Amino acid sequence: MDEKIAPHLEELTRALGDLEKTGIRAEFEKLIAFRVPPDIAKESILRKFGEKKRILKVKDLSANLKNFEFTGRILDLGEKSIRSQAEAQEKPSRLYTGVLADETGSVQFSSWKELPGSIGDVINVKNAYVRIWQNRIRLSIGEQSLVSKISDSLLPSLSELSASQKKKLIDIRAADFSVDTVACILQLSYREVLVKGRQSRVISGVLADETGRLPFTSWIELDGIDIGSIIRIDGAQVRIFRGMPSVNILSSTKVSSVGPEEAEKLAFTFESVAKDPVPIKIEEIDSRDSMFDVSVAGNLVSVRPGSGIISRCPECSRVIQKGNCRVHGKVEGIWDMRIKAVLDDGTGSMSVTFPRELAETIYGKTLEEAEQLMFSDVSKDAVYEDIKRFLTGRYLAIRGNSSKSEFGISFVAESAWLPEEDIAVRIVELLRRLGSDEEDGSDKSSQVSRGGIELA
Numbered sequence: 001m002d003e004k005i006a007p008h009l010e011e012l013t014r015a016l017g018d019l020e021k022t023g024i025r026a027e028f029e030k031l032i033a034f035r036v037p038p039d040i041a042k043e044s045i046l047r048k049f050g051e052k053k054r055i056l057k058v059k060d061l062s063a064n065l066k067n068f069e070f071t072g073r074i075l076d077l078g079e080k081s082i083r084s085q086a087e088a089q090e091k092p093s094r095l096y097t098g099v100l101a102d103e104t105g106s107v108q109f110s111s112w113k114e115l116p117g118s119i120g121d122v123i124n125v126k127n128a129y130v131r132i133w134q135n136r137i138r139l140s141i142g143e144q145s146l147v148s149k150i151s152d153s154l155l156p157s158l159s160e161l162s163a164s165q166k167k168k169l170i171d172i173r174a175a176d177f178s179v180d181t182v183a184c185i186l187q188l189s190y191r192e193v194l195v196k197g198r199q200s201r202v203i204s205g206v207l208a209d210e211t212g213r214l215p216f217t218s219w220i221e222l223d224g225i226d227i228g229s230i231i232r233i234d235g236a237q238v239r240i241f242r243g244m245p246s247v248n249i250l251s252s253t254k255v256s257s258v259g260p261e262e263a264e265k266l267a268f269t270f271e272s273v274a275k276d277p278v279p280i281k282i283e284e285i286d287s288r289d290s291m292f293d294v295s296v297a298g299n300l301v302s303v304r305p306g307s308g309i310i311s312r313c314p315e316c317s318r319v320i321q322k323g324n325c326r327v328h329g330k331v332e333g334i335w336d337m338r339i340k341a342v343l344d345d346g347t348g349s350m351s352v353t354f355p356r357e358l359a360e361t362i363y364g365k366t367l368e369e370a371e372q373l374m375f376s377d378v379s380k381d382a383v384y385e386d387i388k389r390f391l392t393g394r395y396l397a398i399r400g401n402s403s404k405s406e407f408g409i410s411f412v413a414e415s416a417w418l419p420e421e422d423i424a425v426r427i428v429e430l431l432r433r434l435g436s437d438e439e440d441g442s443d444k445s446s447q448v449s450r451g452g453i454e455l456a
């Protein structure tokens with residue numbers, strides 16, 4: 001028997017490394033014990049642990065990730081017993097929870113397996129996945145995961161990793177367990193909410209530094225802090241809000257004002273961060289899971305079906321079909337208008353949703369005017385066709401929030417405008433480039449481009 005499996009084990013070792021340490025040998029032997037032929041067992045192990053070998057860092061973690069490898073140092077570890085109703089007779093399962101960190105950040109985890117290490121140790125997890133728990137990202141270690149202890153890791157020491165990590169806003173990711181940052185308050189608003197039956201005041205707003213902006217929520221009073229204040233935040237939590245990271249200030253978070261002397265040394269001021277965001281390229285948006293309050297300019301290359309007049313459920317605002325809500329059944333729908341379109345800037349493309357006010361602005365017709373068109377025309381797609389005719393090919397600037405999924409980038413516009421003056425600037429710029437080519441005494445290429453322009 002051993003002779004039969006030895007060559008397969010050798011091959012697996014070559015492909016996957018130390019089989020004992022990673023627990024792959026045990027997995028292989030389990031299959032053999034179930035009378036799986038050795039070559040089939042080998043293939044199945046290779047499929048499971050070999051091909052899709054993705055090694056991720058904390059900064060790469062986002063919702064819906066599965067089957068990846070992760071190495072981190074245990075910063076915190078606890079356990080509790082979980083007894084489900086159905087299995088009341090059985091002995092309770094143990095759930096191990098805590099925090100894992102690498103040089104890019106720290107993340108909460110939960111594990112159904114006892115870990116082969118304790119606080120301070122580095123562990124490697126194969127077949128890890130991400131779960132969202134209370135709007136936070138959790139690295140999950142399940143029955144199918146393999147966990148091993150790494151004794152010679154190059155990760156920073158426990159004390160270095162435990163010191164909460166100072167980050168610029170652009171580096172704060174959804175997975176971050178705890179962050180420190182220095183930022184300016186750009187927007188501030190207050191609302192009353194019920195927290196555990198008690199009326200409390202919650203502060204929310206927008207933080208900014210020289211790298212970007214992020215929404216924040218504070219569950220504690222921020223005395224003496226107002227729009228324009230520059231604050232130091234130590235030990236904030238990150239939660240996911242509308243698909244993007246949001247900084248949460250809790251009672252355990254320390255917030256202090258940054259004095260004028262220290263503020264002078266910063267790379268930003270309230271005036272510099274309060275300016276409208278400079279348009280960025282879609283390829284940059286595509287390189288990140290989400291971006292908050294950015295602007296982009298490009299051409300609307302297509303208007304997607306589902307644009308135009310829609311009917312919404314009065315209870316839940318879902319889009320309804322033929323007076324039927326998926327949740328509330330037969331309802332009296334409320335008319336609404338929206339536009340979904342694809343914007344392309346030459347570096348990439350993305351799907352953009354324009355809610356009613358913006359749809360009215362860029363289409364140039366109000367909802368009421370569009371309704372008239374819908375009722376006066378026999379075609380039920382009259383408004384959609386009209387929007388397509390009017391908007392396809394237009395050059396448009398938008399500002400809003402992006403988030404990425406397996407279907408690509410979706411961008412929700414919060415403002416949109418037709419940058420007329422921008423077209424003039426672009427033509428002048430183009431002519432200048434062609435002109436300077438000519439002054440250089442060059443060559444056929446400028447003649448060719450000029451020809452191109454005359455033709456167009």
Ligand SMILES: [Zn+2]
Pocket residue numbers: 313314315316317318325326327328329
């Ligand atoms: Zn409904």
